[in-house]
Amino acid sequence: MARITHRTVLIVGASSGIGAEVARHLAHGDNRFVLTARRAPELATVARDVRAAGSACLDIAADALDPSAAAGVVAAASAEFGTIDIALLNAGQGPDMSMDQVGVADVSRIMALNYDVVVNYLVPLIEHMLAQEHGGLIAHTNSLAGLTGIPRQGPYSAAKAAARTLIDAARVELAPRGIRFTSIHPGFVATDRIRGDGLPKPFQVSQERAARHVVRALEREPAQAYFPWPAAALVRTLRTLPTPVSSLVLRRLASRQ
Template identity: 80%
Template sequence: MARITDRTILIVGASSGIGAEVARQLAPGKNRLVITARRAPELARVAEQVRAAGSHCLPLTADALDPRAAADVVAAAASEFGAVDIALLNAGDGPDMAMDEVSVADVSHIMALNYGVVVNHLVPLTEQMLRQQNGGLIAHTNSLAGLMGLPRQGPYSAAKAAARTLLDAARVELEPRGIRFTTIHPGFVATERISEDGLPKPFEISEERAARHVTRALEREPAHAYFPWPTAALVRTLRTLPTPLSSLILRKLAYR
């Protein structure tokens, strides 16, 4: 069971996958959860599971791509529970995208979904948390793909890298004023969404295991969390190699 108790926690993107499982793992801690997504029935099911396990839960159907809707979510969470102690910005997606097939619109959409949604929530959350006596934690489900340009995931890698950089700058500015930032970098996770996308997934881990890593990061609040270790070590090693060699290895891994 997660050790986080009696906190108000906003999870953006919690109707399925990692976000839904994090909500379920935080539920026994008698927390107050605000969960968002677009699919109302799936979100309602997660809310029921959270309540059954012992936490309050406010499900809000909202499109994270809409800045107004994101601001309304933050305002609704604060108005219902008085503060937002922890926010996990988890909505995102990284479909298979070859650079000789993508359109400009495809790349812009992936940027909006993996970077824009962070901005849409970061700004109102910062305003809210600066008003709160104890500040708060803003965490983001990034990806190991955000650490280097991965083949077939170029637009996704770029968007996650942008989000990491933005939160790194926000941490330097805002930590002295009580807002902490944690960027979480999972490797491949066996969620339903990516089960049939055709991408190779070395060292893939289960949704439950990924969510345990995420809840641990929410407890310990490191600036960056990386998992699982074999994928993290592989990415770190690739980054130290000369570009021709890392490109060769990445090409082989992506087109196995």
């Protein structure tokens, strides 16, 4: 299995968390990076770390919710480095959100943050990679929550499920054109954003460990990657159980503090 070296890598959501850690990990491979996120100062810090490790880096502050901004990032990457070999779509949020307290606007916002941002980059990336002789890899940081409806994360689960289904279809359609797709499904990851939100997080892993799993998936390019294994095994088991049984287990997990 070859390490990722001398590639052009686009990371969306690179200013912190998994995206930043993946960039720092791959920076030692003499790669070329395009890093993007909304927060310019934090993004610039990650870009400096990448350059210090020996890789070229273009950092672009842009809002993934803006389709024109996303298309502009892809165009800038093409103009700077010519090709995009790997794209990691890592933007999204999954806050604690009970269905008896949410409004329509809350659900729409979570859908936008976890589905629309994927579409905004997916479409221009496909157009770009179709023009490349070697195609390319588009990876998406999905979630184990996208495999079943997780209590207190219903809107997030729905958005991730929609993104997974869209990418599954794109994988089948575009395989003959050389574009590959990997959906990466983490469990709970200990990022600053979700610390202290009150949501139970069984089998939680550090963002550094999560980044190592993501890098491994980018290297191996499976259609689906799941981690950590205890959480993945739990979700897979829940999907095979009768609904009354799985619902009982999920209610108990959601009530743990």
